[in-house]
Amino acid sequence: MTVVLEAGKPPKINQQGAYAVVAITKHGVDTARNLTAAFPDTDLYYMKKFEKGDEKEKKVRMFEGSVRLLLPSLFESYKGIIIIVSLGAVVRMIAPLLKDKKTDPGVVVIDDKGENVISVLSGHLGGANELTREVAAVLDARPVITTASDVQKTIPVDLFGKRFGWEWDSAEKLTPVSASVVNEEQIAVIQESGEKEWWNYSLPLPENIKTYDNINHALTSKPDASLVITHRVLTKEEEMILENGVVYRPKVIVLGIGCNRGTTSEEIESVIKETVDELHFSIKSVKAICTIELKKDEKGLLDIANKYGWEFHYYSPEKLNTVEINQPSQTVFKYTGAYGVSEPAALLYSKADSLELVKKKSGNVTISVAVIPFGNN
CATH class of the missing domain: 3.40.50.11220 (Rossmann fold)
Structure with missing residues (x-):
């Protein structure tokens, strides 16, 4: 043609x-x-x-x-x-x-x-x-x-963590923070969650870039710019670090979900949003929805996973029963063969020792929340 x-x-x-x-x-x-x-x-x-x-x-x-x-x-x-x-x-x-x-x-x-x-x-x-x-x-x-950051072998602010799927919250400060990085001003990298292997070069970090494990510690050093890697919503006091800073959202939140057959995606989405807000987490840090094998074709769950680009995982009842949970249910076992769905599913995928939210029932939806341990991505 x-x-x-x-x-x-x-x-x-x-x-x-x-x-x-x-x-x-x-x-x-x-x-x-x-x-x-x-x-x-x-x-x-x-x-x-x-x-x-x-x-x-x-x-x-x-x-x-x-x-x-x-x-x-x-x-x-x-x-x-x-x-x-x-x-x-x-x-x-x-x-x-x-x-x-x-x-x-x-x-x-x-x-x-x-x-x-x-x-x-x-x-x-x-x-x-x-x-x-x-x-x-x-x-x-x-x-x-x-590009200056490539030539100088430093952090590319607008691409930071992209290979891991990290998202920045806002583009507002990308340009001034990038300028601070390439001009070798004092930079604070605060990381609370996500992958640790974000430095792309064999050389050590430049002397002007310091790493911290919490925002309060970084604030005491009065950096010129900051890069904050966290799944949490920052408090008003912590937002001071963003006067010239960018927040990155690593994919670390795992949602274990059980629901009645035919539950709409709108109801499931509403429960998810309400839950992450209650935990003061960012929905941008959600990585996966996990459930029982019986729900592998549940349209509401599949639609939400596709809408947000989240991974969708399901486990057999036998696999779910290998996880010790706080609230095993004989009723759930009677209908599914598993003593629980949302709790063990979230724990299996995240490999966390405990849950951020053990279990909450809301309408037709049951949800548990786990966070992938820092560095285990």
């Missing part, structure tokens, strides 16, 4: 992969074909005049006309765009398309000889820096990354 690019007529694209690879020169097409062979999650686009005869078989998208007219559609559709064109040309073409670094796709440029792979746009949030390294490794090329 060949798309004819015309001004004022956005082309229809058949997106399948997460990344688009685009070439407009003879050498660029050869590089692009080699690259897409190593990246199965890519869609390849190049000019029809370089057609080789196997494009239908390889699902290549060919086009006629200016590549500039193709880019707006690619920007809207793909997570990342890899373009084999001169850097200056790419900058001019994408300039009118830029909106926000939190939504713009990652853009990577490769020179016509395939010698340099350059991270151009959305290096961190858009993943262009990581993509640049991967592409350069495939092509045996030189990765060119100019």
Whole structure:
């Protein structure tokens, strides 16, 4: 299939992969074909005049006309765009398309000889820096990354903990905190939960970055900026640390849930929100819903897990009964074969010694809450 690019007529694209690879020169097409062979999650686009005869078989998208007219559609559709064109040309073409670094796709440029792979746009949030390294490794090329935190080998504030699934609460302070980090001001990293292996380099932490296990201790050192890793909602007094700080939510909360058959997702969600609020936890730190095997097809539970992107785990009655619980129920055993559902399910997944909430019954839902022990993720 060949798309004819015309001004004022956005082309229809058949997106399948997460990344688009685009070439407009003879050498660029050869590089692009080699690259897409190593990246199965890519869609390849190049000019029809370089057609080789196997494009239908390889699902290549060919086009006629200016590549500039193709880019707006690619920007809207793909997570990342890899373009084999001169850097200056790419900058001019994408300039009118830029909106926000939190939504713009990652853009990577490769020179016509395939010698340099350059991270151009959305290096961190858009993943262009990581993509640049991967592409350069495939092509045996030189990765060119100019982001300050990467060059200085320090903490990338906007990507901190991303590989573990951490989420930041607010983007408001990302820029000033990033500035403090790259300018080597005094930085406090306060961690109460989550993975410990967040430092990505073989070198020790820079001297300006200090770690603390609680906010009050960090406050006494009066840091210029702070990165707080916790599943808790901060108290008013603790929020002082966020004058120039960012809160990250590690995935550590495990919800053990039992419910009557046919319980709606709305009721389950309401109980979950009410419960995490009562515990002063952040719903962003929920990692998984756990239940009994009998509920593996329970629509309400599955819908909530899918809505939030949480893991969904279920255990056999025999497995649940291996866990000692405080409130075994003969009634639950009569109907399920297990002496409890929410309590042992949460404990099994989290591997915690105890529960943050042993058990609460609300309407058709029973819920228990555990937190994965610090460093056990």
